[in-house]
Amino acid sequence: MPELLTELSPWVWISLGFLLGIIELLVTTTIFIWPALAALLVGIAMFMTNLGFIAQILLFLILTVVVALLGRYLLPKFEKILGGKNRSILNDPTRRNIGEIGTVISLDENEGIGVFGGVRWHFRLQEGVSVDNETIKKVKVVDSTDSLLIVRPLVNQDAP
Incomplete structure (x- = not known):
């Protein structure tokens, strides 16, 4: 032994x-x-x-x-x-929404509420975006911070 x-x-x-x-x-x-x-x-x-x-x-x-x-x-x-994401999306539901297209429910100035994947989320328009609030019907998630989605408005040519 x-x-x-x-x-x-x-x-x-x-x-x-x-x-x-x-x-x-x-x-x-x-x-x-x-x-x-x-x-x-x-x-x-x-x-x-x-x-x-x-x-x-x-x-x-x-x-x-x-x-x-x-x-x-x-x-x-x-x-x-290598271009990988710095934060894991496994336990971060806001990161999972990146790339999702949602429907705007309400929009006040640059913040609003929308439906993304069947779930209501608060969102903020991407910095530098200024559009008429009445014309925004669809938005695409480009980033997230904490529990807030960062979106950009979709115009007709961006819609799927």
Whole structure:
């Protein structure tokens, strides 16, 4: 038994990495992905060098922290570069409405109420838009802030 603990094979680390990856897929929290990646990296390192048990554990712990920090701070930057949305729309219903076309119920100056996807929402006209309130019947959601939709009016050629 002591030999098992002192002589971990690279395959043990790779298996641990895949096991943690599977757990991550099941719980979808992004907590297990970083140790999974660190375990895979330790497994790859073990193919190149012969590290002792303590060195393997220390390398795993250090890599877990480094990979988690890199993921925490670099992932949002890559999302911006690749054109991804900065905020998730999963738990933000206002973001889910972006691109939706709605019907205006009431409009007073630049703010109003409309129906988007069967739900009543408060909205504000996009900055720089000035139109006659009587002519706006349809609007398209272009952004959101908190629980307020930012819309632009649709003219006849914009309507679907």
